[in-house]
Amino acid sequence: MASFALTIMNVWLLSFVALLLHRLRPYFGAAPLLTLIGGLTVLIHSRYGVYIEPAPGVFMYITSNVFVPVVLMCVLVLYVANGSAPARMTLLSVLGISLFAMLQLFILGVYLGQPGSGSRSGITPEFMFRIADFKVTLASLLAFAADMFAIAVIYQVSKNYTPRVPEWLRIGLALLGSLWTDALLFDLFSSASITEFLTSLPDALLSKTISGLIVWVPLAIYMTRIAPQMVDYVGAENRPVFDMLPNLNDIKQTLQHAEVALQNSENRRREEEMYRRQISEAINEGLWLYSIAEEGVIYVNPAYERLWGQPATDFYRDPTIFVKSIHPEDRAYVDEKLPRQREKNCPYDVEYRIIRPDGVVRRVRDRAFNILNDQGEIYRIVGIAEDITERYENEKHQLDLILEREKVKLLRDFISEASHDLKTPLTAINLKVHSLSRTLDPVVRQRQLNEIQQLSNNMNSLIEDLLTLARLENLTESSIVPIQVNSLVQKLVNDLQILASHKQIQIVMQLAEQESVVEGDLEDLRRALNNIVDNAIRYTGTDGKITIQTRQSAQEVLVVISDTGVGIPPEDQARIFDRFFRASNVRSHIDGTGLGLAIVKRVIDHQQGRIELSSTPGQGTTFTIYLPLALILN
Numbered sequence: 078m079a080s081f082a083l084t085i086m087n088v089w090l091l092s093f094v095a096l097l098l099h100r101l102r103p104y105f106g107a108a109p110l111l112t113l114i115g116g117l118t119v120l121i122h123s124r125y126g127v128y129i130e131p132a133p134g135v136f137m138y139i140t141s142n143v144f145v146p147v148v149l150m151c152v153l154v155l156y157v158a159n160g161s162a163p164a165r166m167t168l169l170s171v172l173g174i175s176l177f178a179m180l181q182l183f184i185l186g187v188y189l190g191q192p193g194s195g196s197r198s199g200i201t202p203e204f205m206f207r208i209a210d211f212k213v214t215l216a217s218l219l220a221f222a223a224d225m226f227a228i229a230v231i232y233q234v235s236k237n238y239t240p241r242v243p244e245w246l247r248i249g250l251a252l253l254g255s256l257w258t259d260a261l262l263f264d265l266f267s268s269a270s271i272t273e274f275l276t277s278l279p280d281a282l283l284s285k286t287i288s289g290l291i292v293w294v295p296l297a298i299y300m301t302r303i304a305p306q307m308v309d310y311v312g313a314e315n316r317p318v319f320d321m322l323p324n325l326n327d328i329k330q331t332l333q334h335a336e337v338a339l340q341n342s343e344n345r346r347r348e349e350e351m352y353r354r355q356i357s358e359a360i361n362e363g364l365w366l367y368s369i370a371e372e373g374v375i376y377v378n379p380a381y382e383r384l385w386g387q388p389a390t391d392f393y394r395d396p397t398i399f400v401k402s403i404h405p406e407d408r409a410y411v412d413e414k415l416p417r418q419r420e421k422n423c424p425y426d427v428e429y430r431i432i433r434p435d436g437v438v439r440r441v442r443d444r445a446f447n448i449l450n451d452q453g454e455i456y457r458i459v460g461i462a463e464d465i466t467e468r469y470e471n472e473k474h475q476l477d478l479i480l481e482r483e484k485v486k487l488l489r490d491f492i493s494e495a496s497h498d499l500k501t502p503l504t505a506i507n508l509k510v511h512s513l514s515r516t517l518d519p520v521v522r523q524r525q526l527n528e529i530q531q532l533s534n535n536m537n538s539l540i541e542d543l544l545t546l547a548r549l550e551n552l553t554e555s556s557i558v559p560i561q562v563n564s565l566v567q568k569l570v571n572d573l574q575i576l577a578s579h580k581q582i583q584i585v586m587q588l589a590e591q592e593s594v595v596e597g598d599l600e601d602l603r604r605a606l607n608n609i610v611d612n613a614i615r616y617t618g619t620d621g622k623i624t625i626q627t628r629q630s631a632q633e634v635l636v637v638i639s640d641t642g643v644g645i646p647p648e649d650q651a652r653i654f655d656r657f658f659r660a661s662n663v664r665s666h667i668d669g670t671g672l673g674l675a676i677v678k679r680v681i682d683h684q685q686g687r688i689e690l691s692s693t694p695g696q697g698t699t700f701t702i703y704l705p706l707a708l709i710l711n
Contacts, residue, residue: 084143085291091117091147092295096303099154103309107163114151114167115174117144122178122217143284145221146292149228149255153248153296156229158304160311161320168225168321175221179214216266220259228255229321236313245297252293256285363462365392369419369455372396384441384464386433404430404438418445418458428465440466506533542672545604546656549679559707560602562593562627562634569606570625573614580619584610587626593634594707597684605680608673609638609700616663617642617697629706633686636702644694653690654678662694 091113098110121144148171156164232251235242242250260281268274304310363381367374373396377389385392385402392398403411407429417425425445430438442465448457509529516522570584577584595602613623617640626637645653649660657671677700681688685705692698 088143088147088288088291089295091144092150092292095147095151096154096295096299099151099158099299100303100307102159103307110151111167111170114148114171117148118171118174119178120144121148121221122175143288145224145259145285146252146256146288149224149252150292150296152225153228153232153251154300154304156321157232157300157313158307158310161229161316164229165321168222171225172218172222175218179218183214213267216263219266220263223262224255224259226321227258228252230318231255233313233316233318233320236316237318244301248297248300249289249293252296253286253289256289257282260285361464363464365460365462367418367458367460369457374399381462384439384462385431386435386437402431402433404432406430418447418460419455421447421449421455439464440469506536542676546672546676546679549601549676549683556598556600557596558599560595560597560599562595562636562704563588564592565599565603565606566625566627566636569603569610573607573610576611577614577623580614580617580621582614582617582619582621582623585622585624587624589627589629591629593627593629595634595684595704596707597704598680601680602684605677606636606638606702608677612673613638613640613642613698616640632706634704634706636704637699638702639697639699641697644696644698645690645692646694650690650692654688 095110095113098105098113102110152164152167152171155167228251231254232247235247235250239247260278264274264278264281268277305312360378361380363384364376364378365374365381366376374392377392381392382389385398387398387402400408400411411427411429414425414427417423426442428440428442430440432438442463443460444463445458445460447455448459450456506529509525513522513525513529516525566586566588570586574584610623610625617623621641623641624637624639626635626639628635628637643662645660646662649658649662652658653660654674654677656675658675659671678688681702681704687703689701689703690698691701
């Protein structure tokens, strides 16, 4: 009983696989299904057999013919769902494979019949393998061809003349009718006598019926529920009974269709080629196509020829023309970027200048994209070269205009602010001079002379700061030298120590153990640090404290200057580095130009550094300066 159940499961499994492959036919084509049918055909003609016991005491000999219903099922599905041509092709393929398999079995039988060529003595009675003779071979081939043809004819007859028969019943009758045709023809042609034919026919019909009933259920479900939902479903309505048979008109029509399809394909190819050529020749951007295998350019369009000022044949003949045309100043940059063309998902988008044979220099934007073969490897590179010379010049001109307008505005604002700050001490000096001319008291005169001297010094300091700021705002080049930060801080403290001692202010240095070196303009950096420390002394009360620290990180040097002075109000901190701006808590009673921190900010910017501010009114201010380490140390 177990062997019978195993046989049913085996046939069902093959049926389900075959139906699944047909369902996937729109995605993977007919090849997987035809491969399965071919394998089953070879298996059927191997004619192996086993004895099974479907019921206690009942023995049955089952051969590989039990798989015939699966092949017939495939033929019927193709005939109904996809039309006569696929079913006919399957029938012819099965017959061809059958002939080949039978020929090999016949040769094997001849070989085993030779003395000393081997034997089949090792094959046990429970498993039999028959090498069929010519008569049996011919009978099997004719029966197989007849039942594949019969299943389509029986189905179509029922479809045309008994339309009220349920579809599931029509499918089963067609399947069983073709299997009975197979059993009848095979036994008729292979039996040696009428007696043998009549004796073997009942067993053959029973075996075919059982195998047909096994396949009937999945076939009926698929044909009535699943196949009609497929996009390419054809159906069997209003088709001739013998639609499976090819005729001259079909062959002629097929050849005509093939010829028309071939002609249409050729016409489409020519049209697509014409469209590509028209697009390529019409666009203003240069197109180029590079072959990895040929290591050279295989196509450039007319726009590319115009851009480079050279014919396409020059690029095909000499692959180095592209590199030779690049401006010498841009060649290293392009050489660095070129390998990106051969990397997947790596954008190549560069701008460079070229020198044409006529000496004209053009600026080009070049982009490249990978083309992959079936193996996913880059085998070609397509590129777009765009002449951006005019656009670049226009953008540069617009930028120059914007910069020029900004310079004019800055100069106008600068003059307005400077004139106001210069008028104040000049007015005071004039008043002092007028007062001086009207007094003869030596003490008063001396005091007024001292005040005039102080106003003159303030004015001189303002002018120096103005000149320094103007120089920094228009600075394009400066004297770059290595600067030892600790040494610079120590010298600065020595210079300002006397000024701090007048107010009993303590200056504490906490310098890094290792001397840090930066690169920049020594005088400008000294002036910037001097301005910060000078402000700290000026805005810190008696007995105050100023701390100067230096620290070094992996890439930067930090200079931290802290004081215990009056601090900067929060609302003023955002503008503290603006020209002529002074904090609201000191502008009325402490002298200053309002340019010191503006100079500091511009010096630090020129040093490629940055400065940060932290301040609390009444507690003090901390400036932290970050300067990049000298490249030679990095």
